[in-house]
Every structure is written in C-alpha cells, then in structure tokens.
Amino acid sequence: MISIARMKHVILSATALTLISPALPALAQTATTAPAPATPSSPSTSAALEGLDAYIEAARQAWEVPGAAVVVVKDDKIVYAKGFGVREEGKAGKVDPDTVFAIGSATKAFTAAALGMLVDEKKIAWDGAVHDYLPSFEMDDPYVTRHATVRDLLSHRTGVVTNGNLWYGSGFDRKEIIRRMQFQTESIGFRNQFQYQNEMFIVAGEVVSSVAGTSYDRFIAGRIFAPLGMGRSYTSITALKGLANVAAPHVRVDGKVTPIEYRLIDNVGGAGVINSSAHDMAQWVRLQLGGGIFEGKPLIAPATLAEMHTGQIVPRGAPTTTFKFTEYGLGWGVQDYRGQKIVQHSGAIDGMQSIVAMMPEKKLGVVVLTNSMPNMLGAAVELRVLDAFLGGPVTDHSAVLKKASDDAARIAREKTAPATATVSPPTLALDRYAGTYSSAMLGDIIITLADGKLVLARPAVSAVLDHDDKDKFKARWKSPGQMSVFGQTPVGFTFGSAGQITTLELGGDKFTRK
Numbered sequence: 001m002i003s004i005a006r007m008k009h010v011i012l013s014a015t016a017l018t019l020i021s022p023a024l025p026a027l028a029q030t031a032t033t034a035p036a037p038a039t040p041s042s043p044s045t046s047a048a049l050e051g052l053d054a055y056i057e058a059a060r061q062a063w064e065v066p067g068a069a070v071v072v073v074k075d076d077k078i079v080y081a082k083g084f085g086v087r088e089e090g091k092a093g094k095v096d097p098d099t100v101f102a103i104g105s106a107t108k109a110f111t112a113a114a115l116g117m118l119v120d121e122k123k124i125a126w127d128g129a130v131h132d133y134l135p136s137f138e139m140d141d142p143y144v145t146r147h148a149t150v151r152d153l154l155s156h157r158t159g160v161v162t163n164g165n166l167w168y169g170s171g172f173d174r175k176e177i178i179r180r181m182q183f184q185t186e187s188i189g190f191r192n193q194f195q196y197q198n199e200m201f202i203v204a205g206e207v208v209s210s211v212a213g214t215s216y217d218r219f220i221a222g223r224i225f226a227p228l229g230m231g232r233s234y235t236s237i238t239a240l241k242g243l244a245n246v247a248a249p250h251v252r253v254d255g256k257v258t259p260i261e262y263r264l265i266d267n268v269g270g271a272g273v274i275n276s277s278a279h280d281m282a283q284w285v286r287l288q289l290g291g292g293i294f295e296g297k298p299l300i301a302p303a304t305l306a307e308m309h310t311g312q313i314v315p316r317g318a319p320t321t322t323f324k325f326t327e328y329g330l331g332w333g334v335q336d337y338r339g340q341k342i343v344q345h346s347g348a349i350d351g352m353q354s355i356v357a358m359m360p361e362k363k364l365g366v367v368v369l370t371n372s373m374p375n376m377l378g379a380a381v382e383l384r385v386l387d388a389f390l391g392g393p394v395t396d397h398s399a400v401l402k403k404a405s406d407d408a409a410r411i412a413r414e415k416t417a418p419a420t421a422t423v424s425p426p427t428l429a430l431d432r433y434a435g436t437y438s439s440a441m442l443g444d445i446i447i448t449l450a451d452g453k454l455v456l457a458r459p460a461v462s463a464v465l466d467h468d469d470k471d472k473f474k475a476r477w478k479s480p481g482q483m484s485v486f487g488q489t490p491v492g493f494t495f496g497s498a499g500q501i502t503t504l505e506l507g508g509d510k511f512t513r514k
Helices: 024-028 045-049 052-062 104-120 142-147 150-154 174-183 198-212 216-228 266-271 278-289 302-308 377-390 397-415 480-486
Strands: 067-074 077-085 100-102 250-253 256-259 275-277 326-328 333-337 340-349 352-359 364-370 435-439 443-450 453-458 461-469 472-477 489-495 501-506 509-513
Touching: 045 077, 045 377, 052 067, 052 077, 052 377, 052 397, 067 278, 067 377, 077 278, 100 352, 104 150, 104 198, 104 216, 104 266, 104 278, 104 302, 104 340, 104 352, 150 198, 174 198, 174 266, 198 216, 198 266, 216 278, 250 480, 275 278, 278 352, 278 364, 340 377, 352 377, 364 377, 377 397, 435 501, 443 501, 461 489, 472 480
Parallel strands: none
Antiparallel strands: 067 077, 067 364, 100 275, 250 256, 326 333, 333 340, 340 352, 352 364, 435 443, 435 509, 443 453, 453 461, 461 472, 472 489, 489 501, 501 509
C-alpha cells in the first residue's frame, strides 16, 4: 500500500511496481542475471504462442486476479486475443477481448499522440513554451512558467514536485487543478531529473484543448478513437453506465479480493482517464508499430511518432544488469530487453491495472488489462510474450515476480514497528480538533466528531481517524479502493504558543486551521 507522501512520487499507476511508469524497471530488482539475447532466427508466430493460454491462466490464478484480457499484435495483425476469468468476482460473466477496463496511465501516450498531431499541423512545437499555448499555466517559479515546454510536460522533467492530492479526491476540475499548481513550492530543479508527474499531463491535455479549440475528450474521441475503430473506448466512466461487458475493479479487503465501484477521475484528464478494451487497444498498438499509419491512412507523421518513442531523460539509477538503458520518451517508457528496444507504459487506478508494450523492430506488441490491484500479472505476461517471440529460454516470470512480491511483503511485515506500549491520550478533548483546515494548493479539510471518532473529509474522499499517539492519528479511508492506494495515512495536529491548534498535517501536506 502507498501513503499519500509516496503518492506524490508515483504515477496514476499507484502500485509499488510502477516507480517510473512501466512494469519493466521493477523486474530489474528481481533479476539476478542478464537475460539471454534473442536467438538469430525468431520462432514462428504459432510456435511463440504455444502454451500461452495455460501460462496466462496459471499466472492469473497465482496472482488471484479475477479477470484479464490479453492481445498480441505481430506484423500489423492481431495474432492473439483472449479473455481469462470473470468480469466481477462471484458472478458468471466472462472476460473477453471486448471487455472494457480502465487503462490508467497508459492514457499518457494518447495525450502525447494528440499533441503530436498538433505538431504535425504546426499549431504547436515540442519545444514551444507551454504558457504560450495555455496562458493559465503558472508555476511558483517564474522561470519554469516562462520556459517549460511541451517536451518537458511529456517527459516528466519540469522539476515541480508532484502531489496526487491535487486531483485524487480533491473535487477540483482540470482548470482548477492547473490554477492551484502555482502554489506548489517544492521543486527538484528544472530539467534536473526525472520525476513522474500526473499533474503535468493534466496540463498537457488542456494544451490540446486550448490549441485545438475543443475539449481534450472530444479530440481523443474524434482524432484517435474514431479513425482507429476504437468503438469501446471512452474518456469518462460516465459512458460506462448501462454498457454491457464492463469489468469491475477489485482490491483486497481483509485479505479477500473484493469488487469496488469505479472512481470518477474525469479531472485527471490527459494523465489517465481512458477506459478501453484489449481489442481496441490492439488498434492503438497497430498505429504505433505502423509508424503513425493505420490501414493505409497516415494519422501521425513517422518522424513525430519516432520522437515520442525516443528517450528524453534518464531516470536516476536506471541502468541495471537486465536493462542496459531505461529512459522516458514522450508519454512512453523506453528500454532495452534482450538486445531489443522496448517502448511501453503501464497504468493503474483503484482496482485496475494495464500494460502496453511494443518491440518496434519485431513489429510486436502486447496489451494486458486486469481488473484488480496490486498485481504483477501484466508484467509477467508481457515478458513471457517477448521471450517467446525472441526465442531461446523462456523464464517463468510470474513465479519469479510472485516470489519477489511475497518476499517483499514478508520483509515489510518484519520491519513493522511494534505497537507502542504506552499511548499518550490526545492533548485536547476530541471535539476541540473539529474544524476547517485549509491549503492554498489543496483546498479544505473538514474535521468532525461522529460516534466518538474524528472524521476527515475532503470534497470527494473521507476517512475515520484512528488515534495513534497523543496528537497523531491514522486516516482509515472509507473507500476500499482508496485504502488500496493509500493505506492508513498519518495525520497530525500541531499547536501554537497559546496552546491552540494551528495546523493539520496529512501525509506531509500542511493545512492551516481557519
């Protein structure tokens, strides 16, 4: 589980495996030897796909994922498309290639493609200043305001420290999120290092809207979904109401995989708002592997697409034994695997995970959509497919990753500090903590007292505060999906010289009492 403080440094894919964005970097931590290079002659498609059904089903069960959809594209053809398991735990409806899932941060590549189309039309430039296209873009640092470019947004190198609380549960729309970004004073230095940043992709989506003269959602639907025939792809969960064949998200509640409701995240826009099916995502992969051409029709210039697939910044500590290079392009992660360039991105949001990976030189792509989190089924299937088409030894990546995951969980449990023997009571009576606490960047938190417990509320999320020690509490989020993302979040109250409460701190973010 991930605390709010950690949420600031991860992506919409809010799982431990997505420190950069794709699943592959995490695999480097579990590998002990470099994988074998590709064999001189790659196996046939039929040979590569042999045994894949059984492997995926066994891995799905090992990771306790209710349902998954997998599609493989080779040489501009869908050579594999299957569903596994069920759309919702405890119900009979089966997953198939047309089942709709949330794809989370795999949305980012769509946002980059939309901007690429505007580059082709000479309406923007990769190195054009964001402020010129979106005058409402204003950061705390005037230099960043003036000089941040579209390229900076799409490669996570603005240096502005991310804060998931700006969008997750805030109730702010996209424009308000962007307005409030000026109050983020934390920075790691402009173009100094890679830092995954969802909010900058919200900005990127609004650049599309500002320049194109239509909403981000309409642009994506009209310029990408429609030409590709992606008839089961949407930019809001509101479109899923009453739709057949939609997967339910799942998380663990008291150790049991449990279905939860979709979270309305329209405000995250270009960072992660898309819902799609494996079959639709195959068309997207065909466009990418086709150099921007789909069924003979050019949608994106080859040079523009190539720029998206080219590394723009190197995450710190990226090179490993397994991966000779790990970079981030424009909305895509870029790595090597067994001597081949891999272009890919993962995604996750409450109860859903996805991964899209391509090996451009082999004209090979794979998409895995799953309806639970956290799990590493997508990474395991992705690497199984890549291995199979490269030839040579095939590793049981699912088993390797499962052991690593179980070991990490065990170590975390062993490191958990024992409960404090003596717990000091709160300084004040609980009703004295009630009130409104405010942040210029994050808005208001309201604390109330109900049934002998403090309750924390933001516009779209709430939590019961369990007492920890003295004036420290732990927020137990009411939404199971949110608990799967944040876990219990530390909440503390600080006092002024006159003994009055002055500040509430939520996972590192400070709110001043009104």
